[in-house]
Amino acid sequence: MRKIEEVISLYRKYGCLAEPLKGYISNQSKGDNLILKTQWKQTDLERIENIKFSKNYIVRNGQPNQFEVQSSNIVTENNELWNKESPSGRLNVIIRNITTKKEEEKQYIEIWDHRQKIKNYNITSLEKHGKICDPDGQFGSVCWSASEKNLLYIAEKKKLKTVSYFDSKPNKDDKDEEEKPVKGQEHDYIDDWGEQLVGKTCPVVCILDIDNGDVKVLDNILDNHSLGQAVWAPSDSGVVFTGWKNGPYRLGLIYCPIRESAIYYWDIVSNKCERLSDDTRCSALPRFSPDGSKLIYFDNDIGGPHYQCARLLMCDWPSRQTSVIVDIVKEPTVKSFPGFYVASLPTKCWSADNSRIILSSVWRSSVSLVVVDVKDKTVTRLKTNVKGDAVLMDVLTDKLLVKCSALNQPPYLAISSLPVAGQEGEITICPLDEPIPVPGISWEVQTFSPTDRPHSKFGALNYETILLMPEVSDVKPPLIVFPHGGPHAVFTEGYMLYTSCLIASGFAVMYINYRGSLGFGDNNLRSLPGNIGDQDVKDCQAAAEEVVNSGRVNGDKVVVFGGSHGGFLTAHLIGQYPKFYKAACCRNPVINLSTMVGSTDIPDWPFYESGHPFDHKAALNENILTDMWRKSPIRYIDQVEAPCLIMLGADDLRVPVKQGREFYRGLKARNKVTRLISYEGNSHPIIKTDSQADAFINMVEWFKKYLQ
Numbered sequence: 177m178r179k180i181e182e183v184i185s186l187y188r189k190y191g192c193l194a195e196p197l198k199g200y201i202s203n204q205s206k207g208d209n210l211i212l213k214t215q216w217k218q219t220d221l222e223r224i225e226n227i228k229f230s231k232n233y234i235v236r237n238g239q240p241n242q243f244e245v246q247s248s249n250i251v252t253e254n255n256e257l258w259n260k261e262s263p264s265g266r267l268n269v270i271i272r273n274i275t276t277k278k279e280e281e282k283q284y285i286e287i288w289d290h291r292q293k294i295k296n297y298n299i300t301s302l303e304k305h306g307k308i309c310d311p312d313g314q315f316g317s318v319c320w321s322a323s324e325k326n327l328l329y330i331a332e333k334k335k336l337k338t339v340s341y342f343d344s345k346p347n348k349d350d351k352d353e354e355e356k357p358v359k360g361q362e363h364d365y366i367d368d369w370g371e372q373l374v375g376k377t378c379p380v381v382c383i384l385d386i387d388n389g390d391v392k393v394l395d396n397i398l399d400n401h402s403l404g405q406a407v408w409a410p411s412d413s414g415v416v417f418t419g420w421k422n423g424p425y426r427l428g429l430i431y432c433p434i435r436e437s438a439i440y441y442w443d444i445v446s447n448k449c450e451r452l453s454d455d456t457r458c459s460a461l462p463r464f465s466p467d468g469s470k471l472i473y474f475d476n477d478i479g480g481p482h483y484q485c486a487r488l489l490m491c492d493w494p495s496r497q498t499s500v501i502v503d504i505v506k507e508p509t510v511k512s513f514p515g516f517y518v519a520s521l522p523t524k525c526w527s528a529d530n531s532r533i534i535l536s537s538v539w540r541s542s543v544s545l546v547v548v549d550v551k552d553k554t555v556t557r558l559k560t561n562v563k564g565d566a567v568l569m570d571v572l573t574d575k576l577l578v579k580c581s582a583l584n585q586p587p588y589l590a591i592s593s594l595p596v597a598g599q600e601g602e603i604t605i606c607p608l609d610e611p612i613p614v615p616g617i618s619w620e621v622q623t624f625s626p627t628d629r630p631h632s633k634f635g636a637l638n639y640e641t642i643l644l645m646p647e648v649s650d651v652k653p654p655l656i657v658f659p660h661g662g663p664h665a666v667f668t669e670g671y672m673l674y675t676s677c678l679i680a681s682g683f684a685v686m687y688i689n690y691r692g693s694l695g696f697g698d699n700n701l702r703s704l705p706g707n708i709g710d711q712d713v714k715d716c717q718a719a720a721e722e723v724v725n726s727g728r729v730n731g732d733k734v735v736v737f738g739g740s741h742g743g744f745l746t747a748h749l750i751g752q753y754p755k756f757y758k759a760a761c762c763r764n765p766v767i768n769l770s771t772m773v774g775s776t777d778i779p780d781w782p783f784y785e786s787g788h789p790f791d792h793k794a795a796l797n798e799n800i801l802t803d804m805w806r807k808s809p810i811r812y813i814d815q816v817e818a819p820c821l822i823m824l825g826a827d828d829l830r831v832p833v834k835q836g837r838e839f840y841r842g843l844k845a846r847n848k849v850t851r852l853i854s855y856e857g858n859s860h861p862i863i864k865t866d867s868q869a870d871a872f873i874n875m876v877e878w879f880k881k882y883l884q
């Protein structure tokens with residue numbers, strides 16, 4: 177293992193690489209020449225901040241899949257919330273966040289042509305709505321009308337002004353009723369959508385008239401709903417959007433596409449709103465075909481596992497007839513299509529001839545490009561000529577802009593071509609910049625079939641691990657067992673900074689996609705709820721023992737690391753197998769399911785994952801309390817021997833700091849070696865520039881100390 181000074185310099189090197197955030201193929205692209213507009217981020221550890229910059233490319237499409245690339249100069253922008261060109265490519269909109277000298281936050285919508293800024297609207301001063309939602313966020317979207325006369329965006333609904341009962345400022349009589357401030361409600365609790373959506377209470381659809389700056393706010397078209405993901409309907413006849421039901425109270429929405437939601441259409445002429453999707457399902461991610469004849473979206477159950485296998489549906493726009501294009505896949509084979517697991521979709525995801533959809537989806541332990549023919553409802557995996565994950569960023573005239581990465585390869589952008597229908601086999605990825613891999617990392621995916629522990633309902637299911645090894649190691653490396661969180665999430669063959677730095681520091685790392693992970697079929701995913709703390713723990717331990725018994729790692733130097741549900745598994749593993757692990761590090765761990773219920777933004781999660789039904793009226797009782805305790809790591813705290821480092825995001829609403837603190841106190845009271853680090857300004861993900869770097873070095877130091 178490297179010295180800590182070397183680990184720090186490794187992190188400085190790999191932790192500050194530029195990473196592509198988003199990009200699109202410009203509508204100005206013509207024939208052979210593609211114009212790509214991309215936005216990047218880069219960590220600056222000296223300034224302790226993430227900077228953002230844009231980069232444009234001209235790609236000449238010579239021979240098929242042979243592209244000549246020129247990249248433009250780099251322009252930095254940190255206050256740009258979004259930059260999107262109009263359908264013709266003639267105009268660009270920039271939504272800008274400005275903090276004034278008086279520390280006021282103002283938002284502007286700027287319209288640019290090829291020469292200069294031609295309009296600049298101070299949206300905040302209009303006082304028509306609250307803050308504009310991040311277009312990349314849960315609710316966000318920014319969409320030009322086909323006419324290029326209007327811009328669709330999502331903003332927080334305007335909140336009532338409130339004043340004290342003792343406010344003596346005279347009420348201006350000219351104010352209409354809803355403008356008059358309300359007395360005595362300044363301290364009312366305002367329900368919001370929870371983790372990373374604090375203050376997001378009721379987003380609404382807004383329409384800006386590009387020419388005169390008027391803003392129309394659609395804040396009364398759908399009662400008691402939050403609106404988002406809005407797109408223009410064909411011929412700008414109205415707006416299609418996703419509506420999430422607000423009441424009776426909101427449950428955390430991020431990472432939880434199971435909150436009651438439906439797809440709606442608001443007609444601009446009638447001002448009427450109609451629901452397009454099934455109100456017994458959760459629907460989201462509406463996308464029109466280029467000719468406007470078809471609308472697709474995804475749906476899954478309301479409630480249940482927080483990520484699920486989703487259905488792909490298509491609405492024939494003229495007739496509004498809706499059909500299922502791709503259904504849930506309950507039990508795929510190791511090689512077959514495992515179903516759709518989609519957290520987001522690029523704005524454009526259709527082939528030029530309106531017959532196919534292209535997207536990225538989890539496919540066992542990787543993220544793959546997938547093509548769906550909406551006529552014959554076939555699903556084809558697009559294999560690429562590079563290892564790792566391929567995430568679709570944009571499609572235009574059957575050219576694909578793809579974000580690629582691998583376990584040893586930081587993310588880069590590439591261009592490729594969609595094969596003709598029926599011949600979707602392997603595609604050639606053409607990088608826009610020369611990929612620079614992290615040297616010395618090899619890996620292999622292993623499949624486990626725990627036939628000795630079949631699931632009571634679904635029988636023999638399998639799961640996978642990814643074992644990453646340092647290529648150059650004169651001794652058997654120590655092993656970090658690394659289960660993912662969720663639990664309905666997955667570790668894939670894409671790049672992760674922490675992992676590449678751990679390997680480069682001399683550790684072996686084993687990702688564990690235990691049963692219940694995404695990408696292995698719906699039955700696999702649903703096998704875990706009700707069995708957490710047992711099935712997932714045993715899956716992790718079986719995999720860890722297998723790799724130790726294989727002699728490839730130093731079995732006397734095994735440690736474990738995990739975040740959130742991965743932290744839950746970490747705490748379980750050191751409690752249930754106290755002699756096996758020499759040290760542990762858990763980030764925002766779930767420690768006690770019953771005490772999580774009253775403080776998390778997702779109280780349905782501890783109920784559902786421990787096998788108990790949930791609705792908004794759900795309350796703990798003696799039976800549930802006992803069962804939750806039995807499934808929680810706190811149950812095994814007396815057995816813990818491994819020194820345990822606990823890292824918390826001080827603002828975490830998902831797994832509140834009380835969980836980690838409960839574990840810390842229990843360990844301290846039992847004279848166990850433990851340390852708790854609380855990172856201010858971080859929520860569930862500990863990703864602030866300095867915090868993320870500090871957490872990594874502290875974790876490596878902790879492991880090195882107890883592996884000596």
Ligand SMILES: CC(=O)N[C@@H](C)C(=O)N[C@@H](C)C(=O)N[C@@H](C)C(=O)O
Pocket residue numbers: 431432482483660661662663664665739740741742766778781830831860861
């Ligand atoms: C997949 C997922 O994130 N599920 C949500 C319900 C969730 O936030 N789960 C947390 C308990 C968790 O484990 N989150 C993981 C993904 C993490 O590492 O933050």
